[in-house]
Amino acid sequence: MADIVIGTAGHIDHGKTTLIKGLTGIETDTTKEEKTRGLSINLGFAYLDLPNKKRVGIVDVPGHEKFIKNMVAGLPGIDLILLVIDAAEGIMPQTKEHIDILTLLGIQHFMIVLTKCQTVDEDLKELVKEDIKEQLSDTVLKDAPLIETDAVEKIGLDELKMAIQHFAEQIPEKTIQEVGRLNVDRVFSVKGFGTVVTGTLIDGTFKVGDELTVFPSGKKTKIRTIQVHETDKKEAFSGQRTALNLTNISKEEISRGDVLTNGVSLEATWMLDAKVACLPHAKLGLNLWDRVRVLVGTQEVFARLVPIGQERIEANEEGFVQLRLEEQLAVKTGDRFIMRAYSPMVTIGGGQVLDAVPSKHRRFKQDVLDSLKVKEEGNMDHLILDFLVNQQAIVGTVKDISDYMNLPKDSVQSMLVSLKEEGAVIQLSDSEWVHLNKLQQIKRLLYQELDQYHKLYRLRPGMPLEEVRSKVKNILTPKQLDKVVTLLAENDDLKLSNHRLSHPDFKIELNKYQEKVKQQIEKKVIQSGFTPLKKEDLAQLDEKNGKDVLEMLEGQSLVSLTFEYVISQEYYQKSVDLVKAFIRKNKSMTIADFRDMTESSRKSSMLILECLDEQRVTKRVDNTRELMEG
Known part of the structure; x- marks a missing residue:
């Protein structure tokens, strides 16, 4: 059986507080002023022990028009409303405003409690019941059960308790979020x-x-x-x-x-995006820059109203708005609120928060409207996609989405996996996800940077990854970029070679002078054999083209052993083959062994072997080398 909280609503002096005292034995009018004036000013609290020993909470909200703010404050978290109506008076104007407020706040479950039934004759009571049925026929209360009571005479209270117990047994257990x-x-x-x-x-x-x-x-x-x-x-x-x-x-x-x-899922905000409904009696509608009172949770703040996608929201119509707040609020997506006119203080509408921390919008921008419609729909998959595509960051985390949607992390993760199978999102790690559109966005950015680089350095095989990281450091961490680059390279959207990134269509084209330098460099390193050469010396073979051609050859016909020395690809591969064959036969190898095999100097041997260590072909054990494999 779920933990539930019950709230009361109804016109002043229709017997809410007396009803609660009759049910619970607890007096919710506790202040001297309340007792003197005979009406509830502040929220009153009680608890009710049901026949099955389950205890439920009760919030007695004030009914007087001047205390509507307190009434709204008592409603968040309430599962069931007892709409209290005096059998002698029936539905009153204040009752109707309470119904409007309850409807706008999304309350779904009601019981109508007819009070003071022993004070009227049977005929009048039946007329009042018929009137109630007629006036509520077009509201969410049309099918609500009606229970006759008289708290003073102890009539109908047991029946009401059983009805509450039955409701509590039927309502599903609440999903417990991680953050309270x-x-x-x-x-x-x-x-x-x-x-x-x-x-x-x-x-x-x-x-x-x-x-x-x-x-x-x-x-x-x-x-x-x-x-x-x-x-x-x-x-x-x-x-x-x-x-x-x-x-x-x-x-x-x-x-x-x-x-x-007790978590970090909230953020104070100066704006709210919302879907609102304007009540039929709000004849002036909701207009640009109207100053309104926003009642949400237990807070009341002033705000300026900005309709989105339309000039104004007419009476009895719905629409999207952005509320520009005069004080900060801390709410969540999905929270409901009431709007009251600045003056006179009457309820004019209410709605639901679609984005608790939005940015300022242009009023008639189509993508803003599309995003608000998705949020209004409430389709969880669509909401996740909308969050990932519209958030400022490229990468979204499970925690980010969980906090935004007010859902448990495991539920979010499960939905993300389904969206991945549909090809709508990309998984970078256990907790990091990217919308397909965001992946295209980063690809366009990388293309733009690479195009500029290729135009500036036509002979370089690509931009070093370290330089790429510096270009996108404000939107991607180094690890995130590496994962994105790997993914794009696997799909042939980028070329990744020797820690350099290039556009997939980029090709190096040499003129006749550059081709001549290329041949000179390649010939010289081949002739040098197992003796690495300095890059600086090779670049000086041609003052104009030498450095660019040398950079082009690195990773192709040349292997860079260090930032200073290179060797030909042919002799590097010969070194790998010789080392592997020797160690497989002799279990290990020293620098002297390699020097003798290659007839090179100790310095040259050390440069080559240290590169093999770095490439994880070998590993150094004291003064010898062993193979990494096996």
């Missing part, structure tokens, strides 16, 4: 313990000892103790009403509206 998140709705201090905060844990888990980050301030704190429904716990889970005793932070350093997380 809690919207702070109350902050207070307890003598001898320090700062305490409360809220509904809407993601993941919190454990005693966890280090938490407070957003948007970025302050750090730790969990000293946890309570769930007034019981000490070592761990709290998503969906539970939670109280946290925090260390190293005063109650002045944290406030209602802040967000606590």
Whole structure:
């Protein structure tokens, strides 16, 4: 059975607080002002023990119009709403606004609780029930069960408890995310313990000892103790009403509206991309630069509204917007929010966050609209592809995607593997992935750099990899570049040889003077045999072309032993063959052995053998060489 949180909604004085007290025995109107005025101002909290002994949390949200902000603050993480309606009054204007808010916040599960049923006769009660059915026929509550109660007379409470229990048994267990998140709705201090905060844990888990980050301030704190429904716990889970005793932070350093997380999946932002719905009664619609109040989680901030893809969003219509915030928020993709007019303070719409940390958009750019539509769709594969193609970085990690989509890493990895099989993404490592379009982007960038290089150095076989790395260091790490280059070379999109990169269509063409120098260099190194020659001396054979021709020959007819010496490819291969044959026969070889075989100097022998060590043909063991193979 899932952990659930129940919320109440309804017009002022329709009996929400009395109903909760009748169900739980807990008084949620706790402040002197609330008791004096007879209405809920702040969020009230209680817990209900069901017949099967399962305990569920209850949030009593205030119903008065002036306290809508507190109502919205109580809704994140709520699974079931009890819409409370007085049997004598029926649906009131405030009830309708609550329904609008609940619908905009994506609440799916409702029970209609008719209260004070013993105060009216049967005929009036039936008329009210018919009116309720009619007024809710075009809302998400049209099929919600209706339960008659009278908390004072203890009527219908057992039936309501059984209905709640049945709901809790049917709702699937919540997927536990790796990173916990809690919207702070109350902050207070307890003598001898320090700062305490409360809220509904809407993601993941919190454990005693966890280090938490407070957003948007970025302050750090730790969990000293946890309570769930007034019981000490070592761990709290998503969906539970939670109280946290925090260390190293005063109650002045944290406030209602802040967000606590034990991971790094949040980021404070000044903008939000969203899909919004404008309510039918918002006759002026949603217009460019309208100043609105955004209620999300337990926060309320002002924002300027920027419609995307259309001039304005009319009443009873939907559309995309970018909200330019006047204060920073810390939310996640998928979070829902309410918009209220700056003045008068009426609810005009609401929506869902599609991108929690966007960049500024041009209002009518097609690729921006396409991306927002993908995010609206909610297709997980499409969302992953959209993230990978539109993020600034070339390479995306499983963690990046997991944090962005608010999904467990193993689920993301599984989806990425499926997308790889479809050819939509490329895997660079266990945790690094690239969208096919991003791979094309880096290929175009490499082509651009190589084309410029080839024009400047027409006889060089390609750009050294170290130089390539320096060109893309701001977008790819050296390891990432090496993997990308290897992949492109395997597909013949690039040529990779002797640690040099070249365009696949690049060919070296020599004029007659360069051809003559080439022949001179090759002849000289062949004649030199097992004696390496200095590159500097060879380049001086022709002041104009010698250096470029020499660089061209390296990796072809010449082998570079060091940055200073080369040998012909023919004699390098002879060296390899002689060394292998000698060691297979004699088990090992000394420099003197090689010198005697090749009739070369000790210095020449050492240069060749050290190169063979570097190429992993041989390995040095004390003063001898052995083969690496076998």
